[in-house]
Amino acid sequence: xxxxxxxxxxxxxxxxxxxxxxxxxxxxxxxxxxxxxxxxxxxxxxxxxxxxxxxxxxxxxxxxxxxxxxxxxxxxxxxxxxxxxxxxxxxxxxxxxxxxxxxxxxxxxxxxxxxxxxxxxxxxxxxxxxxxxxxxxxxxxxxxxxxxxxxxxxxxxxxxxxxxxxxxxxxxxxxxxxxxxxxxxxxxxxxxxxxxxxxxxxxxxxxxxxxxxxx
Amino acid sequence: xxxxxxxxxxxxxxxxxxxxxxxxxxxxxxxxxxxxxxxxxxxxxxxxxxxxxxxxxxxxxxxxxxxxxxxxxxxxxxxxxxxxxxxxxxxxxxxxxxxxxxxxxxxxxxxxxxxxxxxxxxxxxxxxxxxxxxxxxxxxxxxxxxxxxxxxxxxxxxxxxxxxxxxxxxxxxxxxxxxxxxxxxxxxxxx
Numbered sequence: 001x002x003x004x005x006x007x008x009x010x011x012x013x014x015x016x017x018x019x020x021x022x023x024x025x026x027x028x029x030x031x032x033x034x035x036x037x038x039x040x041x042x043x044x045x046x047x048x049x050x051x052x053x054x055x056x057x058x059x060x061x062x063x064x065x066x067x068x069x070x071x072x073x074x075x076x077x078x079x080x081x082x083x084x085x086x087x088x089x090x091x092x093x094x095x096x097x098x099x100x101x102x103x104x105x106x107x108x109x110x111x112x113x114x115x116x117x118x119x120x121x122x123x124x125x126x127x128x129x130x131x132x133x134x135x136x137x138x139x140x141x142x143x144x145x146x147x148x149x150x151x152x153x154x155x156x157x158x159x160x161x162x163x164x165x166x167x168x169x170x171x172x173x174x175x176x177x178x179x180x181x182x183x184x185x186x187x188x189x190x191x192x193x194x195x196x197x198x199x200x201x202x203x204x205x206x207x208x209x210x211x212x213x214x215x
Numbered sequence: 216x217x218x219x220x221x222x223x224x225x226x227x228x229x230x231x232x233x234x235x236x237x238x239x240x241x242x243x244x245x246x247x248x249x250x251x252x253x254x255x256x257x258x259x260x261x262x263x264x265x266x267x268x269x270x271x272x273x274x275x276x277x278x279x280x281x282x283x284x285x286x287x288x289x290x291x292x293x294x295x296x297x298x299x300x301x302x303x304x305x306x307x308x309x310x311x312x313x314x315x316x317x318x319x320x321x322x323x324x325x326x327x328x329x330x331x332x333x334x335x336x337x338x339x340x341x342x343x344x345x346x347x348x349x350x351x352x353x354x355x356x357x358x359x360x361x362x363x364x365x366x367x368x369x370x371x372x373x374x375x376x377x378x379x380x381x382x383x384x385x386x387x388x389x390x391x392x393x394x395x396x397x398x399x400x401x402x403x404x405x406x
Contacts, residue, residue: 080257100243
């Protein structure tokens with residue numbers, strides 16, 4: 001018997017130089033096409049692939065390669081995650097907060113020659129912290145709309161928040177708005193015409209299983 | 216204390232969606248940025264190490280990537296896509312390193328196929344599939360490995376790989392096909 005064994009045929013299809021053999025062996029398809037077919041979840045079904053035993057063998061090999069890749073990635077990720085934390089500290093210590101300071105907002109000062117400002121970034125920080133001190137709500141992006149550079153000019157503040165499921169959203173938004181007015185009144189001289197709060201999402205309650213969503 | 220970070224207190228930010236974290240970080244919130252660093256730093260390290268071919272420069276490249284990310288977060292149009300954005304930054308910086316290294320060494324043969332002795336045939340029986348794959352990947356010619364890593368880890372499209380590496384699309388297609396076939400053929404050896 002001189003007929004090729006299935007193993008030999010597999011090698012022929014994986015030949016680097018001979019794409020003719022590849023198409024002949026794979027019912028007119030290439031490994032690349034089969035790989036894309038696998039990426040699409042083998043949908044829509046292609047009978048010229050599904051009904052070919054040779055393609056089935058190649059698809060199985062591609063599937064095994066994929067699994068091996070996944071476990072290699074998981075192994076490498078685990079190895080990286082087990083490192084001590086110094087790399088995180090090193091990154092954070094090389095970061096300059098000035099990058100996000102934003103516009104300067106004047107504060108009055110008794111001395112006419114003194115110039116006192118608070119940055120937009122600091123104001124956004126005050127708004128975030130106000131939210132973080134409350135339960136069951138996380139403050140996201142905060143935008144100061146209006147000319148903050150002119151003392152006494154009314155501005156509007158837009159705040160995105162996510163809340164945990166089960167909260168009374170209008171009540172929570174009211175509490176947050178009041179807390180933000182009061183914090184801004186304490187730390188700035190901004191005249192705030194409105195704080196518009198948008199609940200953009202519901203957030204899962206933090207727990208141990210939530211680590212699973214990390215990738 | 217140098218080299219340590221205070222014990223993490225469970226915070227709602229730890230489980231916050233990428234979009235929320237990216238938006239807060241763009242507003243200047245270092246805590247949100249730290250969560251992103253912890254969430255995607257390991258994957259970025261894997262990517263940098265694979266593109267660079269070793270982990271000698273991984274620390275530097277990943278650190279540079281995060282500093283760039285911090286400075287440019289405001290330009291990110293879709294904050295929910297922060298993961299692929301970070302993967303692009305680290306991929307680009309890794310590729311730049313490889314290019315700079317090559318210019319510095321002034322050698323053109325870095326793309327030559329790995330010597331046959333690095334192929335895993337002899338080791339196959341004693342290695343797990345995972346370890347064997349790791350070795351075959353490391354033994355791929357550099358241009359193939361780079362394409363493969365951009366595709367598989369950073370999830371680039373073929374067109375994006377071509378743009379990133381400044382290669383014709385047909386070349387990228389060919390490199391990926393060769394890498395895929397080599398990996399498949401070597402896998403037959405492990406069985």
